[in-house]
Amino acid sequence: MFLLSFLYLLLFVIPEGNLLFASRATESIMDNTNLLWLIPTLPFAGFLINGTLGRKLPRAAVSAIALLFTVLPALIVAKLWLILKADGAPLALQAVSRPWIAVSGFHVDFAFTVDHLTLIMLSIITGVGFLIHIYSVGYMAYEEGFWRFFAYLNLFMFFMLVLVLSSSFLLLFVGWEGVGLASYLLIGFYFTKDSAANAGKKAFIVNRIGDFGFLLAMFLLIAHFGSLDFNTVFSHAATTAAPFTAICLLLALGATGKSAQIPLYVWLPDAMEGPTPVSALIHAATMVTAGIYMVARCHVLFNLSPTALAVVACIGAATALLAATIGMVQNDIKRVLAYSTVSQLGYMFMACGVGAYSAGIFHVMTHAFFKALLFLAAGSVIHALGGEQDMRKMGALRKRIPITFWTMSAGVFAIAGFPFLSGFFSKDEILFQAFTAGTAVGKFAWAIGVFTAFLTSFYMFRLWFKTFFGASHVVEHNTHDHHAAHDSHGSHGVHESPLVMTAPLMILAVLAIIGGIVGVPTAFGGHNEFEHFLDPVLSSGHEVVAASSGTAIALSTVATLAFALGLGLAYQLYIRKPGTSREIAKKLQPIYSLLDHKYWVDEVYNFAIVGSLLNVSRIALSGIVDTGIVQGSIGLLSSGTGALASVTRRMQSGNIRSYAGWLALGAAAVIAITIFIH
């Protein structure tokens, strides 16, 4: 099956690839423009084909189509890199269609641009996306609705690519909402499972609150700039008197929705109800970083409002800490990773808040590697155990699923900040920039960041130890579980995943280990190439403080100490004295229970927002405004006269009179207001 899909791939890709590389020397701008169009269109084509015909196609064909239409954009992105290398000049490719909307007052083109920032995002999305597609072929192999899954996944790729390629706020918003929609569809993929359907709904609604801010910000931009085009807005920003603080705070609200920050982070942990590859792709590597991307993209605006920046930094720091504390006590392996994602996103937000946008994007990239790896590896563990997600029923798995163990270890060490792995460099860069930002907020963010690094190290090693070490708590021959599709092959006990799943793990593990090389700071003998690469886009505003490499090394040492401390604590609690953690939990019952219930945020939200809305609705209805249709006598009436009699009866039921009374009162109110304002 998989071979077949590769055959398909080769058939289509090679001619296409030849075309791509042959024309390198003499390409015209026209070709590049078309290339840009192709990047999002290809996954969309995949979505259309699988969405319409997928039901009737064999699984091999479905996966071949999905993979083909994901690898082609990745090749095009590779081609863009080659163009960049060849030109050497700052990259700014633009593909403009005819005007999309031209209303009096403002107009928006349907346009894509690629600059250095976009290129980084494109590489992450297409590269990691392709790996996760491959993994899914194995992971979803026995699921109902295989075609539906891949159709949605390709749809997601399409919207995500539109999001990062767009050259205007409006088109970005289209992608923004589109990825939300695709994520809703994928979270609720097991729609016969109530919790999955509810999680999808929650994600959707919470994101709408963020969109409220985003839309409002867009309207303010239209009102003050008459345009939503990035170039126009950013180039006029310095000379326009606009309420930048309001705009930036509203944009930040939008970002907190998509990137799961306080106060809107509540949807992300629940989103883990979706299939694991979805968690890896959407809720770790790509979609949730859209908020960070957006803030970085709008850095020109944010730099004009120190207040908004400070708010962003504080939100990021607070989220990082809060999510890490919750992550310490979770038992569901995917939930630990989910809270860890929220926490890491907090770091990125914090980076943007102290003006270190490129450090934030650097962390986006490394996080995409190691978090996608962690999720996929967790999926492999879950797969091996026939659907079990509870870490209390794992343990001692390192020998039984060695590839998963080794790759996951790479991820755990990378995220925990083991020196010279990818996570170490990106996290250090953020902490360094925060410390040297020269503001009180920066110092504060740094302190919280270091403490969170310790917590991160602790809960990640807790996960690692509980899953792979210690005594085995695996329930053998676990044949019936909610993950019904795994029944067929879950019965023969714990097993390593097939190559189609482990190959992506291995590639991601390599990336998680060496991915930080591109951003090695000068203090460690590197050139911080990543940051310089992004300079053409993100340079303005924040001046990098020339701190001595001594400071940098000192700060790194502190972070490494935090890592070691977390590792040591986890080792003490879960390997040396496995019972201690339970005793501590008992002693600190109130704190433990607070964390276990995630600070009761969900309950408070439910009560305060959903409950009060429903109450208002009930009040609005309980008046005479809606008395409804008189119940009873529904059904056939015996005769025409009967119908007429019933009509006259209804006329006198008081119903119509009260409605007429409301009409009259409304009219009186309108007239009274008219005279009053006159």
Added chain:
Amino acid sequence: MSTNLLALLPELVLTITGVLVMVLEPVIPAGKSRKPLGWLAILGSLLSGLAAFYQLQIVNAQGTLTAFYSTIQIDPFSIFFHLLIAAVVLVTLLGSLDYFESPITHAGEYFALVLFGAVGMMFMTSSVELLMVFIGLEISSISTYILAGFRKGRATASESSIKYFLLGSFATAFFLYGVALIYGATGSTSIGPIAAGLAITRTPTMAILAVAMVLIGLGFKVSAAPFHVWTPDVYQGAPAPVVGLMSTAPKAAAFAVLLRFLFNGTPMLHGHWILLIEILAVASMCLGNLGALKQHDVKRLLAYSSIAHAGYLLVAFTGTHQNAVAGACFYTATYAAMNVGAFLVLSQLSGFSERIRSIEDFTGLALKRPGMSALLGFFLLSLIGIPFTGGFFGKFYVFSGALQNGHVWLGIVGLANSGVACFYYLRLLAAIYSRPTSDSVAYIPVRKVTAPAAVALAATALATLGLGILPNKLVHLVERATPTTTAAVAVQPTQQ
């Protein structure tokens, strides 16, 4: 063709078709299917749309047409609404061809009433003489009163009809009173002379009161709060295809009248009516969305949603003149596409019996009818306002217009409301995509979708999608549609 005939062409086509349907009705023996009459009506609405298109060519070449002593004015504005109404009627007829189970009850009358109602709506949009508007309003109202009660023998249907009739007459009285007052204030009932008269009147108290009265009367027709009380009951009792029709076409016509009257007839009083519009808009959005949250009956839920959408539409009125007209026109069109589509799906699911009523009934629909569920889901997403659907651009257009004109708080209220709205749309959507329960749709026989209904569904879905992806086409048309007062100012009877 004389100017007079040309100006009436779409209405004439519809009237003749309606009369033909009624003449042929007795020719078909009792008990036989009335479908041929339906096809005739479909042909008529198609032709009338073509006639409106023909008018557009003429207007493009020669400029605005006036006819019948300046009673009728054919400009891009009225042609836009003619096309819209013809399209809604066409789709509704396609969707109702197989809606009535045999033996078909009064099917001939049904088709004729739809056509005559459309004549009234079209006259409302093309007329610049308020008396003529009133007659059009009455034709469309009477047709919809009867159509609302077409599921005869069902108690909800007769209640629906009688409620709509009594309250509707009450509201029409306000409109008529407003027309009388404006005549008292300006000495005319024609849009152009009204504007001219107001320009020289120094104490317009009477005119202000008249505007309030007209607003009340039309506010009822578009089901804007606080004149919305009838909507849920009437929608619940009326047949689904009829609700699709009456929640869009007569509303579009009433909004057209309101646009012409406010922006061309009484621009002098802008400062007075703008506040009223804002109050009505906020009340409609809030009451509509809050009311919908607790509903169980899907038709009632969509009724409250239509109240909220009337509120969004009223927000458009707060933009500058051109923005307001263009925004309102665009929103009307997108709302028509998605709402007619949603009700078409409802009507196709369980047909005349309408056994699938409550949200619980929809549980697990996706497993049984994936195609229909996807369509309904798409329309719901458009009603929420997700990009790539017409609903998004409608809202975007309307709210950005309001904000640009300085109505920031109105935009905030509107956006907050559209956030609240996704609660109840998602409730329905989530029910469709969840595990079926014992008494849900999975155990109710579902009808097969017939070819005409499939065409109608495809048309509405494509329109909703098209307006979301390529809104510019329509934007250009509606931006030209800003009605001008020039032609109507000519008070002296035109030489025919």
Added chain:
Amino acid sequence: MSLFFLITAAIAIGGTLAAMTRRNPIHCILSLALGLVGVAGVYLALGAQFVGFTQILVYVGAVAILATFALMMTQGHIVSALIEPRRAFSRSSVSGFVTAAGVFSVLGWAAQSYRPLTPSTQQAPAAGAKEVGVALMHTYVLPLEVIGVLLTAALIGAVVIALPSEEERS
């Protein structure tokens, strides 16, 4: 306000009030006819003879009588069903009166808040038979004709309501 206006206004209001409160539908219709006579009187007082007499001819002479006949000939048994003892206003009459009081006080306030208009220098347009006829055949010829569509629609509606459907017949 002339005495004649006061009398005709009292007749109009009294007649419509009676039409609302009477229990016997025949009485209701006759009271309504009386109210319409009062309205006709107001027209006459305003100097619109043609409209006034048309009002009497059409509404009192034709519509009210037609309604009476229709009621007596077709739905006789409903008439008796409706005469069951019942209070004129439902139990919610208090709220109804409050609503009405509110609405009418606003209307009164609206009427009061008019600054005394300077009497129009324009001559009130004559509304004799000739003027009405010319207007109907000239400026308002289209509305006049379109009323035909309105009546057709109303007739069809009457047919749909009155004739029992197949379901009901069986």
